[in-house]
Amino acid sequence: MWRVQCNLPPRAVEVLRSGGSHESHGGMNAERSTAWVTRGNVVLAWPLPKTPCELEGGAAPESCAEYYANGGERPIVYVTRSSKDGALLMTSAGGASSGGVVTVTRCDANGGTFRELGAASLPGAPAVTAVASIPSPTGGVVAAVGCADGELYLLECPPNGGELIVKRADRDAETGGGGGGGATTPSRLVNLAMSASKAALRFIKPSTAHRSIRSIAFARSSTRGGGSMRLLVLTATSTEEWEVSRDGDVALGETHEVLPAIKSALQSDGDLEIASIAAGDGDDATVLCRDGARWSIHVGERRRGGGAFALLASTIPPAGSVPAGGAPGARATVHVGGAPRESALVVTSGGGAALFAGSTLQEQLLLHDPAAGGGGVLAAAPAPELGGWLLLTELMGVVAYAPTAPAPPSPIKRSPSPAPPPEPRDSGPSPTRFSPRLAAAAAAAASAPRATAADAAREEAEAAVRNEFAAYVAGHGAAPSECGFRLRAAGALGGSLDGTEGGDVDGGVGAFAACSRAIVDALPKHWPGPDGPGPGVELHLDEKARRHDVFLRFLVEASGVWQLLAASEREAILEHGEMVSALLCVRSLHNEAAEMAETGADRERGSDALALLLEAATTAGAALQASDAAVRGRPAVEVCYSRATGAADALLPALADGLERHAGARARASLHERAAALDALSRALLGALSSASDFRRHHASLYPPAGAGAVAPPPRWNAGEGARMALTAAADAAAALRDEAARGGAPDLASPLGSQLYALAAPLLDATAAHVASAPLGSAERAMARDEYARARASVLPALMNAARASDGGFGGFASGDFASGPFAVTMDAVAAVAEAHFGYEQLAEVCETAMAHAARVGDGAAIDGAVARTHHHMRTLRGAAEDGECTFATFMFHRMMTNPGYHSGVGARVAEMLQDTPDEFYGELGECLKPHPPLLWLHQLRADDYVGAAGTLHGLSVSGASGGGNASVREQAQYLSLAKLSLLAGGAPADADDVVAIDAALDLAKIQSALSARRKVGSADASSPPLPPLKLVEACLGDSAKGASEDDLIDAFSVFASAGGEFREANKSLLEVCWRRAAAETDWSELGALGASGGDAAYVRALAATPVARAARRCYDPSYAVRLGPPFDEVITPENALKLLEEALGGEEASVEPLRAALSLGISAR
Known part of the structure; x- marks a missing residue:
């Protein structure tokens, strides 16, 4: 962690x-x-x-x-x-x-x-x-x-x-003194002799290289003397312990020669170098050594009295297990004291880190390679209180690493320290004695504990599978029931005993998948020489494919466990077979190019193809070697062809890189050379994917159903990132080269390149579509996958359409023999097939329209009907993907008909055809498409007998106008309201229905404004201007005080009140009273009274009926005369209140009031 x-x-x-x-x-x-x-x-x-x-x-x-x-x-x-x-x-x-x-x-x-x-x-x-x-x-x-x-x-x-x-x-300082005077004893003489020898040897010093101090570390107080501090010093060949007294004096305590013991253990006479030492608990020390590119770790005991370094355990980490440590001049440091207790952490100068644990340090718990991300490790220190170690990294800072500790190790056996300091040769053999390195490694592996119980169980399960399979191959396999029982007992099978389905295995890494991978990734027993590939590797791949098929038969027939395996594990096993088939195809093409280069008629072409394939295989092999220590130092080409599971993550990206460099935009070669490179590399790419598809087709019955969680991991390898990269690079190169050739670069290449683009289009779009389907709905990954899918369609489908147009001379191309310009021609039907499968609506619509245009041009009625039926078939079956923003083809076609004339004379003619000839089954979708276009929607609704819907659309148009934006003119309002009323009546609505009455009222207001505009012909009441609100319309009818208003204008003001509704009348009661006063002021009531006194009754009645007061009374209070909306006028102003209001306006003169009363009564006589 x-x-x-x-x-x-x-x-x-x-x-x-x-x-x-x-x-x-x-x-x-x-x-x-x-x-x-x-x-x-x-x-x-x-x-x-x-x-x-x-x-x-x-x-x-x-x-x-x-x-x-x-x-x-x-x-x-x-x-x-x-x-x-x-x-x-x-x-x-x-x-x-x-x-x-x-x-x-x-x-x-x-x-x-x-x-x-x-x-x-x-x-x-x-x-x-x-x-x-x-x-x-x-x-x-x-x-x-x-x-x-x-x-x-x-x-x-x-x-x-x-x-x-x-x-x-001072290394030469004496740490102890002799006694005082007295006789010289034999021991005293020996000591004097030894002192003399030391004095003589002071002048013979070791070389500086051997004496150079590599590292220094302060240690806790030693119990060996009276010092308060201890220094552990590492030189090129030995370790030294120095005692530092409380007064600062320094004295050499002990020296242990480390290098001879380690050389003896490794049986090495080479240039062995001590890189680092770390003091452990008590007298233990861990030493890191380097011999060329090989590292070794040694645990030893610094026995009291100095002398040799007593080795307790050693290990030689496998190649590649010490990351960034193999370069010449690389340095490394070893650390101890963290967790687990028996462990050593190695940090290299290149930023790598590796943790080894166990009694013999055989178990590797950490491998941090800076090349894989995370930044380099700059330093480390033990941190047992945090459960492990502290690492100082370039990117993350100081990180605590708590490893998953192995099983409790057996303690290292230590020899008891003898009382007198023994000589190195007499100290006896170490508890762990190292003979030749292979024997030492085998012994250490045999004694090393398992990392965890789960690891032990997994290894046991894999061993059981291998044993049962070996028995089956040898011809003495057990019965399926017995074999299955043993496999279940070994833990290789999960799920219920009667199980029809095993438990899921994350990533398909169960025991059976591990054995399958071991089969397809097996290395050849003998690598070829430096001359390069030969037929032996292809035979090796053939053997892998055959053995994998035998393994499948063993799982399906001999052991009967196939259906008991998890879906993900079955998928993984079958994918291994696909990868072997893919790699075998590429290997065959490689050998074919080599034979052509040697003996074929077209040697130059074969040499070029061979060089390209060799480069791709070398790149892929080098990528595999970077992460696989077992194949480092081997020929990169054969590494590529030996690791079948590297096809997805190494070979396909290598092909993508080759396509970009030799056939893509980065290439600087001629058009023909780039086309040849595209041909060679795309053949390898498509051949690999096609071989994998053939394997899947031949073993279709073994694949889990689509809903069984069989994608492991998503998407499948042949739709993974490497495959998509390679297919995209190839398709982009083919499209660019075909376009360049068609523009005059090399016309002879246009058709072959178009055919090549067609061959790449479907696999690319299939892979990107599978990538979309594998991502969770609504996730950022799915959004990115959709964008990639859309980019692929936008890149490939228009280029394919261009190729089809060029090949078919602009015609349909539905019978390839009639229009194809050559054996490599891309037909319209071929483009339609790809477009139909991948939402290529633009291209599919063009194909359908081209077919209709061609049939119309030749006057073939049956062909026209067939083309129309084909379009309707696509509209019926292509239902889009709403969750990914893909509309239906019918929706696309309706939008296209409103913007693209197609083979018609104009967009209008095509829209008319759409409204008239669209089958009933598409009415719903057409209505949805027409919602943003109300001027067309109401026509469609009337055709669909949706009268109420048409009335609603027309009512909306009376406000917004045909151009939208809410700027309908008075004339447009009247037109649309009239049509809305007709739609309601046609739909069976009664004439006194609320909707009809509301439309009548709105029509009355439009009529008033139009009449006012006609009478005045200027001003805000122009008939082409937007409709006025009722209040503005009343004010327009009344005019300004200087000019006044005609009697018709004044009566129209009362009509506005009658048609504007009760709320308007209530809110503008004072303005209505003004209208009544203005109506009264328009008549000379005294003169009218004199007419009544001197003239006849008929003339008097006619004069009264013509007064504005009488006409206004009829508009307001006669239910059969005026259009009213809302409650009657009585609720605002009763006739009595109106009369009182008018009498007050005239000042109460009896001569004027009498004719006024008569006129008002005459106007409301119908009540």
Whole structure:
């Protein structure tokens, strides 16, 4: 389990990502909670959280300190923290170019920059190779500095800075003295002789290379003497333990020669190099060695008294298990003390990390390769309190890694330390004695524990499957019931005993799938020579295919377990067979090209194809070698053809890369050369996929049903990313090359390239469609898959259509023999087949329209009917995919008919045909398509006998107008309202229905505005202007006070009140009263009264009826005269109140009031 403990400081991220030739390095002091990184001469250090971080994504660093070392070389740095105030204390030296100068700096806990406390120049200006430090009890620093010449110095810096105290560690100092005077005893003489020998040997020093100090580490207080600190020093060949007394004196305690014991164990006389050492509990130590490109790890005991290093266990990690550690000059460091207890963590200078566990360190729990992502590991430290280790990485910062520990290991057996220090040759053999390496590895593997119980169970199940299959192949297999029982007992079968279906297996990695994979990925016993591929590899693939078929027969017939396997496991086993078939096809094409290059008539073409296939196979093999240690150092081509399961993740991407480089936009060759490259690589690609499809077709009965969760993992390998990349590259290249050829680059290639594009189109679109189907609905993955599918359609289908047009001369091409221009021609029918399967509605519509146009041109009525029927068939069957935003073909065609004239004279004629000839079964979809087009929708609704719907659409048009936007003119309003009324009446609505009455009222208002416009011919009441609201219309009828209004205008104002509804009348009662007053003012009532007194009754009555008051009374109170909407006028102004209002307007003169009463009574006489 990984968990980020502390993020990198922003400045550290900036420095690590900066360019240049400098390498990034780092370090950690877990005991003092510090971490640091260096790049060039820049050093950045920061404190780590002292408690486990529970924040998601890790804690932010509290502070960060920056320091620039002198010189351009990477400084050697060690950072600790003050035991008093937590300040960062750094000891640094500039490496080989430092001139022996060691600097101690300090930075307070709140960050910033380091300030110098002191510096010291070591005697002789040696090159510093190792530094370690601890805080002193007083708040200063105690540092140990190792040099390339083997010298060791102890430095002490006071807490407030000043001159550093430097003490040289003397390897020749005597750690014990002799007695006083007296006679010289034999033992005394021996000691004197030995001292003399030592004095003589002081002048014979070992070479600097052997004495160079590699690393230094402070250890806990030793129980071997009176020292308070202990230093563990690693040189090129040995380890040294130094005792540091409380007063700062340094004395060599013990020396253990490590290299001879390890060379003996490995039986190596080569240039073995000690890379790193880590002290474990007690006297244990773990040593990391390197011999060329091979690493080895050794656990030993530093026995008291010095001498040889007693080995307890050793391991040689397999090739590739120490990532980024095989390059020349690569360095590595080993760490112990984490979890599990018996484990060792190796961190390489290239950023890799590997954790080995178990009593013999045979079990690998971690393999972190920076090339696979996650960034390089810069440093590591044990963190048992966190369940494992702390790792300082380039991308994630400080990460806690808690491994899944193996089963409890058996403790390492240690020999008891003898009382007197024995000589190395007399110490007896180690408990684990190493003979030749193969024997040692076998013994270690036999004694190593299983990683987990689940691993042991899985291995047991796989072994049972292998054994039963081997027995079947040998001809002495058991009966199906007995075989199935044994397989179930071994754990290879899950589910119920009577099971018709086994439990699901994640990713298809059960015991049977593992054995199937082992069959198809088996390596040949003998690799071919350096001359390259031969027929042996193809025979090897043939044998794999045959053996896999035998394995399928064993599962189906001999053991009877096929239907008991999980659907995902069955799918995985069958996919292995598909991959072998695909790889065998490519191998056959490879050999065919090789034979053509050697003996064929077209040797140049064969040589070119061979070079392309060889390049693709080499690229794929190299990709497999990067992740498969078993095939490293082998010929890359044959690695490609040996690992069948690499077809999806290695070979197909390699073909995609080759297509882009040799046939795509990046290619710089001639058109014919690019076309030849496309032909060679696309044949391999399509051949592989076709062979896989043939295998699937021949074994169709064995595949799980579609609903059985059989896709493992989605999408299947032949629709995975590698296949889609390769098919896209090939299709894009074919489309571009065909277009270039058709434009005059090479007309002879246009038809073959079109045919090649057609061959690639269906597999590409099938693969991208399968990718869409495999993603969960509504997920971001499905959205991305849909976009990829749409891009593929947009790239391939128009190019295919262009090829069909060119081949068919613009005609339909439905009988390929009639119109095809050659054997490679792409017909319209071929394009239609692809478009029909992949929502290619634009191309399918063009094919249908072209067929209709061709039939109409030749006057073939039957052909026209057939073309129309074909279009309706597609409209009926292609129902789209609403969940992915794909409409039906019928919807697409209706939209197209409203925008594209097709073979008609114009869009209008085609729309008319659509409204007249669309079959009834599509009325619903046509209505939905016409909703954004109301001027067409109401016509369709009338044709569909939907009178109420048509009335609603027409009513909406009376407001919005034909062009939409709510700007209908008065004339348009009257037209649409009249049609709406007719639709309602045609639908059976009575004349007094509310909807009809409302339309009549609206028509009356439109009529009033039109009449007003006709009378005045100017102003806001123009008939072509938008309809006026009732209030504005009343105001327009009344006119301004200067001009006044005619009697007709005034009466129209009362009509507006009559047709605008009760709420309008109630809200504008005062304006209605104004109208009554204006009506009364329009008549000379005195003159009218005189007429009544002197004239006849008939003339008087006619004069009264013609007055505006009488006409207004009829409009307002006669139910048979005016159109009214809402309650009667009585609820607003009763006739009595109207009379009173009019009398008040006339001032109460009796001569005027009498004719007024008569006129009002005459107007409402019908009541």
